Amino acid sequence: MAGILMWVTALAPVRNRLFNLFHGTHQLYIVLFAFYAWHVGKGNMGKCMGGVFLFFIDRFLRMLQSRRRLTGVSARVLPSGIVELKIPIKQGISRLEWHPFSAASSSLNASSTISVYVKPLGDWTCSLQAAIVENLATRSLGPKLECPFPLKLHAEGPYGQESNYFLRYKNLMLVAGGAGITPFLAILNDLLKRHQLKQQEAPVCVQVIWCVRSISELSTLRDIRPAQICPSFTDGLTLELEVFVTRDDAKNDFTQFNSKKLEFGDTCTDKQDACKGDSCVKTISCLTPITSSQNLLMVAIVLASVAGFILMSGLFNHYVNTSRTSAQGLPMALDVFLFFLSTGVGIVVFGGGVLLLWNPAWNSSRTNLTADDGRMDIKLNMDVEAQPATLMDMCTITKGPRPQFQEIFENAATRYRGEGTGVLVCGPNGLRESVALQCRAQNFKHRRAQFHFHSVSFDL
Template sequence: MDRLSDHAPLLSSIDIEPEYPKKEPFLMFLVKWLLKVLMWLTFVAWVALMFLYPTDFLQVQKWTAATDGTIFGLTGSVFLIFSGPILIITFLSIAFICVSSTEDFHQKKNRKLPRFRLWTFPVLVDGMFGVVSAAEFIGIVLFTAYVLFALYVYTTQDLSYMSKFKLPSREKSGLNLIFKKAISFAVQMLQWTDIGIANLPGVISLLAGLVMWATSFPPIRKKYFELFFFTHQLYIVFLIFFAFHVGDFLFSMTAGAIFIFMLDRFLRFCQSQKTVKVISATCLPCGTVELVLSKPENLHYNALSFIFLKVRELSWLQWHPFSVSSSPLDGKHHLSVLIKVLGGWTKKLRDNISMEPEELENVLPFEPISKITASVEGPYGHELAYHLMYENLILVAGGIGISPFLAILRDILHRINMSKSCLPKNVLIVWAVKRSVELSLFSTIDLESLCPYFSDKLHLEIQAYVTRESEPPLEQGKFHKSINNSYFPLNSKSSMSGLVGTGDNMWSGVYVILSTIGFIIFLGLMDLFYITPFGISTWWFKALLFIVCMALGVLIFGGLVVLSWHLSERRISSDEKPSENNEESETVQYSDNPYQASLATSTTTRYGCRPDFREIFDSVCESWGHVDVGVIVCGPQSIESSVAKECRSKNIRGGKSEPCFHFNSHSFDL
């Protein structure tokens, strides 16, 4: 393949000075700085504690005696020492998010020269862990060092303990002794003791974990998603029997993280109970389905968010994650996702909304073709909209991986058009597809309507690669009409719940804090009125009571907060009375031509070849100079590894006049 510069020059740097947010007050800066320092100190202290715990250096036994004689006892001490730091970091992070505005996350950094960041510098690109950044590599090294260190310490202690016992004589050794020991070991594995470690619950927990692990491999997860989904509900069995296995005070070491997981699951359960009607459903020529969902005005998200979706007409149990393809600035009352037809569930969805031409003739005008009701969890994703942190962006997509980049492009154009803070001024999109019909995904976006004369304000170039076609199809340039469009009336009462992603972090903070307080209260009451008076000493039963206290804290105290949150959300939604102009501006429009005039001028399509990332990055280095370049990849593992390898190579070998590439991976499989 010829050099890209010979075909169409890549972006040249343009001098468009974006509008940045105003500098924050010094007091606010100081508060956020103190919160960061406290979080780091807590984390470092917790890591040091975990490293030194196997030794006698810290004498943790003396620490655990701090609550002796209180209603919390030994379990309370262990929970405070090992799980307390996790909850403290959670509370501090909530405070940090509450005092930080949305604009603070993507304001310009005052640095003279581009520099590397540990979390965006790829170190390992080919291996069992996929692409590993420098920060992740440090974490892996520390974890490996901890495992080896703990293994050495515990092995040394066990050998010292075993040396006190006499080994059997030769007369008593042999196959007979080995057989007896094996039988004795098997019997011990089936024991469920009241005091000490209960082996049988541990075996059950281990089996549940092995089943989940075995069905997590990509071939099984992709081809037999239902098997993967249903077997992973065994996490409940795994956690409960793990608690039975180790007892209450050992279980309390991990209870902090498990408690946060319970908080998330309960909130997601409450959110998913609301029925969400689909505003419109469109089947594009490439077979991809676009769903536009109703949302309340106060539900906020960013362009890199994703949701979990359940379509009740297809299944009452299956939840599938999808990246959003719309910008939060597209409209206040809708959110869209693109769904590629790959498996049985997605095929049923396409068949549900698409009809043959003969069937369409029998449909009356303005009559809904089909009806879809859904449940939604989310939006989830990065609190940090990191695509707005770079003036120069390279977006690399494979197939349906273009979906989040359409959202990013919409977001950037909206911000430019609305004069909001927006750093990106050079954007290069590299998109690899198998068939040219997949290019019809561009029909979901109209650049000129989002930002008139955008080319004067944003330097955009799209390099599309059609890998399985050697030449353009004969019908290129003709109109590609959607197979089917289904529109449904918008009902404010049928929009998704705003319990997650509302941007009202105060409610989330109150939910977490009050649930934690409720858990501690129930734990104290349980010990005061039941465990101590009745002399409960069975380890596994006390672990069960510990889990019950965690659940009661979430259900009762957290449930009251969720109820208040829901009532507040419903009151706000009832006050929303969008005008006719707003409704018209939020009408979802589609272009039947994937090669719009405004888009065609920015797009170069090549057939029968794959992206040569070395040439692409060489051209970028020549055009952009010594700047920070954000690279975001959403595609198969092969594309992700190739881009990460090129970023690493350029960062290591690049000179002072070349860009600094910051690698970011947006999950392709979710």
């Protein structure tokens, strides 16, 4: 029954419209696995135990990552209706509501926050937007210590592909539809930061194609200031932005794109540590989230967990089995229970112990790296004011028709002849299918550029 419920809620109509039901129902995997183990026994369960063991390790780390509750640093509603939240980067939305969002900031930035964009579609996201608008309308101009949201935030992740997979290409084509621009903002942030650090593996030519319904959605591009991140980015990076506005009849007036920001202190947690003046300063002790770049730490946690599992299994098998010898040995239920207990002790005690011992040293090096990065001297070889202030000033806007991908890819094939080009697409299924079709058509032609298609989706 648990497996049937998980299968039904995993269907696309249920998962997309009732994500919280999908997420909550899939916590029944524990019941499914437990009854499977008690049904087939410990011996047959070993056929799938390798993958299950790694999954439990990952689930334990995610539980540690999201155990703290806090609110965002700031929130605002953009003219397009999208909600921008900034939350502390080291911390982990309500215990009863889980939603997947895309980050719009880079891990290379010295900022201590991470930005996510929330498009109001369902009841929960619309209520979040309404709460921010209501607080903006009612609160005074001065800062307040109380948080505007009664519910605290948790965070897990990141999920999806390896974060730096786009670095393998010299040229990039980023195709987005609507809110699909969000993950590409993080990529652009990352590329600008890498060019500032003079990293050689960063792509040198980036073409962004964005389809929107209303011109007000372009306000999202105001958050990235290339000249501020990397003043000399034009020397090593060619950045082109093409925006296609399909359903907008408003005037092309960018001065209307103003959005007020709702500030509520540095952070708001359950416990206030110290207050200075009008701002509240908190000290938060937290395990740093595990990322894919910490391969050595992950290997150590896995090896320690496996060693602890083997040790506890041996101890239980020796002492419990020998003290209750019988012709048939231990009952299957008790045998499987001891197997689960060995798994839990191995992961929590041994794997968690390695994480606790490793984390202070890693946090110290991470803090020093951030501090050094913040003190980095940037030599301005050109006039920053002469460069585009934001990405909005760099984009080319076309109103009316949808982009002609055949023409776009024909021009790109001529431009990038003989080179590999990464094509990243985030948007509706129709958009992804059209881009994938053009990538395949161009790859079949001789002496042309090779387009490598990657689908970036909001779905889990």
